[in-house]
Amino acid sequence: MLVLGIESSCDETAAAVVDHTGLVLSDVVHSQVNLHAQYGGIIPELASRDHLRNIEPVVSEALARASTTIHQLDGIAVTQRPGLVGALLVGVQAAKGLAWGSGKRLVGVDHLVGHLLAAYLQRSELRVETPQFPYVCLLASGGHTGLYRLESSKPEDIVELGATRDDAAGEAFDKVGKLLDLGYPGGPTIDRLAKAGNPSRYSFTVPMQAKDSLEFSFSGIKTQVASHVERHGKPTSAADLADLCAAFQRTVVTSLTRKLFAAAAREGVSDVVIGGGVAANRELRETVLAQAQKRGVRAFVPDIASCTDNAAMIAYVGLTALERGESSGWDLAATSRTALARATRKGRGMR
Ligand SMILES: Nc1ncnc2c1ncn2[C@@H]1O[C@H](COP(=O)(O)OP(=O)(O)OP(=O)(O)O)[C@@H](O)[C@H]1O
Ligand SMILES: [Mg+2]
Known part of the structure; x- marks a missing residue:
């Protein structure tokens, strides 16, 4: 076909x-x-x-x-x-x-x-392994962020387990990018700048940490970054900017990965998948793969394209x-x- x-x-x-x-x-x-x-x-x-x-x-x-x-x-x-x-x-x-x-x-x-x-x-003749149903997928994009259980590829067999109450994860990247004058879209630029930064220099609260909730919220993180900028001004050196990007990105990635693995455990699935524009994020990809290995579940991280x-x-x-x-x-x-x-x-x- x-x-x-x-x-x-x-x-x-x-x-x-x-x-x-x-x-x-x-x-x-x-x-x-x-x-x-x-x-x-x-x-x-x-x-x-x-x-x-x-x-x-x-x-x-x-x-x-x-x-x-x-x-x-x-x-x-x-x-x-x-x-x-x-x-x-x-x-x-x-x-x-x-x-x-x-x-x-x-x-x-x-x-x-x-x-x-x-x-x-499959993007090359060298086939990659694919997930087995049922699996849990974290979808994080510019307009949506949520966790889904897929029983099959049929839309009727796909159940949302929890989603964002406000902004999508990509929207948070874009709004913080705008706040820091990084242009649109902010995600790829923050990803690149965060690489050189220290994620522990500034600390932001990871939202929606209640153990049984599979919901997300990202508007608060954006507000935390905005308050930081109000108090300290916009970063003036490359190092300050990198540290701020790294701290923001670490907070978002921590929220996404904690909930993904909590959902996998709750649903009793052995395969987890990520998708959407934010799944192109280097730190999210690395964290999901590392955490999956630790927990003995299989993680599937699609090609960036x-x-x-x-x-x-x-x-x-x-x-x-x-x-x-x-x-x-x-x-x-x-x-x-x-x-x-x-x-x-x-x-x-x-x-
Ligand atoms: N490397 C990256 N790190 C973080 N965010 C990224 C990265 N690359 C892209 N994004 C974010 O992904 C989003 C775009 O994703 P995508 O194209 O899937 O969204 P969309 O199609 O606009 O929304 P939806 O799929 O919900 O309709 C943007 O918010 C962008 O900032
Ligand atoms: Mg999309």
């Missing part, structure tokens, strides 16, 4: 071709980061217009790099939710047009399921649906919210 994936939920226009083994034959990502950087965040209208400009060339390049044509595909998968509706619509309409014109099956995919299954992607937004993960989710005989109708619509059942209410805690 060969599936084309299309992704346009936020600020990346992406297309990829993936085969039934999860092998990524092509993976094209056009990032709009420079377009939005001057505003310090994503401007939805600009995002939609840029997707419109880029969708056709990105799809054509993905097919060319995979040395295939639309006629050789078994289906076309597209991110249908969650995200900016105007941005999602560009991908959904493009996918419908391509599927209609070529007589291929169309599959609408939940972007979050893409992040949760990204560990199944599989963590940040990409269409290969969308194609893969589409494949699993097509293999079950499922596909979408022509009434497939773009929707801002995920279809996954939620356990945590934003601002209020567990349902």
